[in-house]
Amino acid sequence: MTTGPQPVAALELRDLEVAYEHRGRPRVRAVAGASLTVERGQIVGLVGESGCGKSSLARAAVGLLEPTAGSVRFEGGEVTPLTRRARSRELARLQMVFQNPYSSLNPRRKVGSQLADALTVLARVPRSGRRGRLAELLELVGLPATAAGRYPHEFSGGQRQRIAIARTLAADPSVLVLDEPLASLDASAQAQIANLLVNLSRELELSLLLISHDLAIVRHVADTVCVMYLGVMVETAPTRPLWDLPLHPYTEALIGAVPHADGAGFLPEALPGEVPDPARPPSGCRFHPRCPYAFERCPREEPALLRVVEGRSAACWLQTPEAPPARPADQAGRLATEGRLE
Amino acid sequence: MSALLDVSRLRVRLPTGAGFATIVDGVDYTVERGEVFGVAGESGSGKTVSMLALLGLLPPGAVVEGSASFDGRDLLRLPRRDLRRVSGRDVGMVFQDPLTSLHPMLSVGRQLTEHVRRHLGLDRHRAARRAVELLEQVRIPDPEGAQHAFPHQFSGGMRQRIAIAVALACGPRLLIADEPTTALDVTVQAGILRLLDRLRRENELSVVLISHDLGVLSSIADRLSIFYAGRVVESGRREGVLQRPRHPYTRALLDALPHPEAGDTPLIAIAGSPPSVGSRPSGCSFHPRCPYAVAVCTADDPPLVPVDDRRLACHVDPFVA
Numbered sequence: 001m002t003t004g005p006q007p008v009a010a011l012e013l014r015d016l017e018v019a020y021e022h023r024g025r026p027r028v029r030a031v032a033g034a035s036l037t038v039e040r041g042q043i044v045g046l047v048g049e050s051g052c053g054k055s056s057l058a059r060a061a062v063g064l065l066e067p068t069a070g071s072v073r074f075e076g077g078e079v080t081p082l083t084r085r086a087r088s089r090e091l092a093r094l095q096m097v098f099q100n101p102y103s104s105l106n107p108r109r110k111v112g113s114q115l116a117d118a119l120t121v122l123a124r125v126p127r128s129g130r131r132g133r134l135a136e137l138l139e140l141v142g143l144p145a146t147a148a149g150r151y152p153h154e155f156s157g158g159q160r161q162r163i164a165i166a167r168t169l170a171a172d173p174s175v176l177v178l179d180e181p182l183a184s185l186d187a188s189a190q191a192q193i194a195n196l197l198v199n200l201s202r203e204l205e206l207s208l209l210l211i212s213h214d215l216a217i218v219r220h221v222a223d224t225v226c227v228m229y230l231g232v233m234v235e236t237a238p239t240r241p242l243w244d245l246p247l248h249p250y251t252e253a254l255i256g257a258v259p260h261a262d263g264a265g266f267l268p269e270a271l272p273g274e275v276p277d278p279a280r281p282p283s284g285c286r287f288h289p290r291c292p293y294a295f296e297r298c299p300r301e302e303p304a305l306l307r308v309v310e311g312r313s314a315a316c317w318l319q320t321p322e323a324p325p326a327r328p329a330d331q332a333g334r335l336a337t338e339g340r341l342e
Numbered sequence: 343m344s345a346l347l348d349v350s351r352l353r354v355r356l357p358t359g360a361g362f363a364t365i366v367d368g369v370d371y372t373v374e375r376g377e378v379f380g381v382a383g384e385s386g387s388g389k390t391v392s393m394l395a396l397l398g399l400l401p402p403g404a405v406v407e408g409s410a411s412f413d414g415r416d417l418l419r420l421p422r423r424d425l426r427r428v429s430g431r432d433v434g435m436v437f438q439d440p441l442t443s444l445h446p447m448l449s450v451g452r453q454l455t456e457h458v459r460r461h462l463g464l465d466r467h468r469a470a471r472r473a474v475e476l477l478e479q480v481r482i483p484d485p486e487g488a489q490h491a492f493p494h495q496f497s498g499g500m501r502q503r504i505a506i507a508v509a510l511a512c513g514p515r516l517l518i519a520d521e522p523t524t525a526l527d528v529t530v531q532a533g534i535l536r537l538l539d540r541l542r543r544e545n546e547l548s549v550v551l552i553s554h555d556l557g558v559l560s561s562i563a564d565r566l567s568i569f570y571a572g573r574v575v576e577s578g579r580r581e582g583v584l585q586r587p588r589h590p591y592t593r594a595l596l597d598a599l600p601h602p603e604a605g606d607t608p609l610i611a612i613a614g615s616p617p618s619v620g621s622r623p624s625g626c627s628f629h630p631r632c633p634y635a636v637a638v639c640t641a642d643d644p645p646l647v648p649v650d651d652r653r654l655a656c657h658v659d660p661f662v663a
Contacts, residue, residue, distance in 0.1 A: 049527040050498070156615040157385075186384040186554055186616075191598035191609035198608065213527055216557075216600040220609055257528040259535070259557030261599050263584030267561050270533035274497045 008076040010175050010207035011038040011061065011094070017069035018056040026279040030056040032231035033070065035305070036209075038175065043201050043208040045222030045239070047215050047254065051275045053231040054211045058179045061209065062096045063087075074175060092122055095168035099180035101160035105152040111163055112148025118170035133170075140204075141166045141196060158189025162196065169200070175207045182217055194221050216258050219243055227251045230286040231278055233305050237312040247314040249291045285317065295324050344414070345372035346516060346548050347396075352408035354388070354395045362405065363619045366392045367572035369408075370646065373516065378542055378549040380563030380580070382556055382595070384616050388572040389552045393518050397429040398422065412516070431461045434509030438521040440501035443508075444493040450477075450504055451489030457511040476507040480537060499530035503537065510541065517541075520552045535561050556595060560584055568592045571617050571627035573643075578652025588654050588661050590632045626657065634660040 018031040030053040038044045048054050059065040061072055066081040073079065074094045098104040106114055112134055119125050125133045135145040141162040152160055161181060168176060178197070182190045198221055201208050212218050218225060218239075225242050227235040227250060235248040246252040256269035273290040276282055282289050288298035297317045305315040317323055354366040366388040373379045381389045395406045396417050410417040412432070417425060437443045445453055454473035458464045464472060470489070477485035480503040493501055502522060509517055519538065523531035539562045542549050553559050559566050560580060567577035568591065576589035587593040597610040614631045617623055623630050629639040638657045646655040650663075 049529060158615060187556075187595055188384065188598045188612035189615065191600075191611035194600075195608050195611055214600075215528070220600045253529060257532040259528075259532075259555070259561045261556035261560045261584055261596060261601075263560050263581045265561065265580060267536055267539060268528070268532040270536055271529035274499060274530070 009037045009073070010040045010042070010075060011036075011177075011209060012073045013037075013057070013061060013070065014073070015070040016057065016060055016067050016072065018053070018060050018065055019068040028279045029068075029231055029281075030278055031060065031067070032278075032281070034228065034231065034233050035070075036226050036233065036236075038207045038209050040174075040207055041201065041205045042224065043198065043210060043222045045218035045225045046209060046211045046228060047213065047218055047225060048228035049275050050213060051230075051278065052228045053278070054213075054228055055179055057228070058096065058177050058209070058211050061177050062094055063091070064096070089122065092118075092171045093174045095171055095173040095176050097161075097164055097168055097176060097178040097181050099183050101152075101157065101164045101184075104164050105160060105167075107152055109151075110148065111150055111152065111155075115148065115163075115167050115170050118167065122171060124172060137166045137169055140169060140200065142192075156189065157185050158192055161185065161189075161193050165193075165196070165200070169204075173206065175209070177209045177211070179211045180213065181210070182212060182214065190217065197221060215254050227254065230275060230281055232286060232315065233313075234287065234316070235312075235314045236305070241312065247308055247312060247319060248287075248316050249293050249318070250287050253290075285315075293318055297323075346375045346413060347373040347550075348409075348411040349392075349396070350409050350411075352392055352395065352410065353406070354391050354400065355405040356391070356401070357403040358620070360620070364622075365572055365619060366395065367622075369569075369572070369574050371567050371574065371577060373548050373550055374564075375515075375548055376542060376546045377564040378538070378551055378562050380559035380566030381550060381552045381569060382554065382559055382566055383569030384554055386571075386616055386619065387569040389569050390520055392569075393435075393520065393550065393552065397433060397435070397518075398425050427461070430457065431512045432515050434512075434514040434517045436502070436505050436509050436517065436519040436522045438524050440498070440505040441493065443505050444501060446493055449490055449492055453504075453508055454489070454511055457508065461512045472511070476511060477504070479510070479541070480504070480507045482507070497530075498526055499533060502526065502530075502534055506534075506537065506541075510545075510547075513545070514547070516548045516550065518550045518552070521554070522551070523558060524553070524555070531558070538562060556584065556599060568595070571622055573627065573655065574646050574653070575628065575655045576652060577646070582651045586661070586663065588649065588652065588659060589656050590634050590658070590660060591628045593661060594631075626655070634658045 013036045015033050015035055016031050017029060017033050020028045020030060034057060046054055060067045063079045063081045115134055115137055116130060119130050119133060134148050138145055138147050143162055182193055194217055197208060200206055210222060222239050225239050226233055229250050235251045246255055253271040259268045260266055271290055284299040284301050285303050288294040303315045303317050305313050307313050308319050350370050352366055352369045355362040355364050369392055383389045394400050396410045406418055451473050454476055455469035458472050459469045473489055474485045477488050482488045482503055523534050538549060541547055551563055563580050565579050566583055567574045570591050576583060576592045587596055594612040598612055600609060612631055617627055625640045625642055626644055629635040636658060644655045644657045646653050
C-alpha cells in the first residue's frame, strides 16, 4: 500500500491527553491518554459514543487544540498548536474536514473562490495554473467545473460535503482528519461520500482518520478501527476481525446495537446505562459499570491497551490469563491458542 | 374493525417566495390499531410535513387537501378547538431533538402534569402521581427526584425518554415519532426502540415511526411506506418491502446501506440527488436516477396500485418475482 521504505507513520498520537478546565468546576479529561497510529495510505476509523472524546482527539490531532499531555506527530514532525503565526508549509498537508458542510463553507463566497484560498496562500501552483487546478479539484470529488461559479446554498448536503473535501485537497494533503463527515447526510449521499473517500485515499495515497459514531459505515470504509470509550482506547484491530470477533465487551455492545435493514424484525441490543460524566470517571476500568462481564478486578485497576494477538489490542482484564471465563474473552483466548484468530 | 388512521389523497402545498410548492403530492396510507407503521424516505421527501398536516401544525398559508380519518373523524375538517383536543389527548408527538420539544425552564414534573391537568382534569396530587408513573414507564431512574429536575440535567437518551413520557401523558391512541433516535448513539437508540416496542404492546398504542434509517424501521415497524419526492412509491409489510423490494428506489436505498454481513464490497450509491421541491421531474419523480426507466416513466406519473402483497408505483416493476 505504501511507496518506498517509509518507516515513519503518517500520523501518530502518543498518550494524548486533552483536559478542559473551567473555574469552579472539576477538570475534565476528555481525552485521557489515548494512542493511535495512521500508517501511510491507511484509513483508520475511530468510533465511540458521543462524549467519548472523539472530537477533542480530532482537534488535537490537527493542532486546533493544545493537548495537555502526550504528543502528535505528523510524518515524524511534531504538530504544534495553531497560533496567529502562519503554519509551516509542511503542516498544511495535514487537513481536517468537519461534520457540517453548511457551517464550514462561507455562504457568501462562490465555491471557486473558497477553493482557491489554499492555492493562493500556499502558492504551490503558479497563478496561471490555478483555474485548471480548480477544475481538477472539483473533478476529483465528482463535481462539474461549472460548480466553481456557484454558491454553497445551490448544492445539496452531499455536494457541499464534496466541496468541503475539495477545499482540503487544494492544500495537497497527505493526511485528512474527518470528524463525522457522513453524519448529517441521507443514506444515498452517505454512500456516495463514503465511496469517494475510499477512492481518494487509494488514488492520492491519502491517509484518513475517519471519526464516526456509526460503526456500520466505518466497517465499509476503514482498514483499521479504533474504539474509544470515555477518553481512552479500548480496542484496536483490523476492521474485519474486529467485526467478526470483538475482544472488548464495549465493542461487542456497539456492534450488537447496530440495527439491520433485513426486514427480520430484529431488535438491537441496548447497552444499559449511559456514558459517565468524564469529570468523574468510574474507578478501574472505565467501562465496568456497564459491562456485563465485569469481575472483582475491573473496578479496582485500570487495564492498559495491550496486544492480544498480532495486530489486535484490547484494554480489558478479561484478556488476562487469570480472568474468569466469559464471553467474548474466552473465545478470543481459545481461538488464539488454536491459531484461528488473525 | 376499521383502521385507526386512514389518510387518503393527502396533498400539502406550502407558500414560498415564488408561489406554492407541492410538498406532499397525493399520499395514501392507513395505520391499524396497535401497529407500528414506518414512514421512510430521504430528507425533503415530505414525511414530516405529511404528519404535521394532520395535526394542523403547518405554518399559516399552507393548503391541505384530501382526508385523514382518525377513529371515524376527519382531522382535516375538524374545527380548530376540537382538533386541539384530539391532538392533545389522543395523539402524542415525539420529535428528533428533545431539547427543542422540552421546555428548558420548566421542571420535568411540570411538563408532565400540564397535559394531564388540562386534558384529563386531574388535580395536583393525582397529576403528580401520574407523572411518577409515566417516568417509571419510560424507565427513568429515580422518577420522584427526576420530577424536580430540568431537561438540561439529563443525557440525550434520557431526554428523549422524558419527551416520550410527555407524549404519553394523556394516554394517546396514536404516537407519532419523527426521527426519534436520529440524534442518539446506536447504543441509546436501541434502548429507545425497545421502549417504543414495549409501549405499543403494553398500551395497545399505534405508532407512526418516521425515519430515514431503514435499519431502525426494520427493527420494529410492522408495515412501512417508502416516500420519494412527496409521494409513496412502495408500501407493504416489513418483510416483503425490505426482503423483496419491488420499487427501484427502495432497492437502491437498501443497496446504499452499509450491510453488517456484507463483505468488503463498496457501497452502491444512488446516482444524483433527490429533486428539490420546486423542480420535480415530469412523470415518475425517480426516473432521472432510475437505471430501469423507460419512455413512459418520463411522461406519466405511475399511480400507487395494489400488486401482489403490497402497493407499488412503478411502470416497469423490474423485480417482479
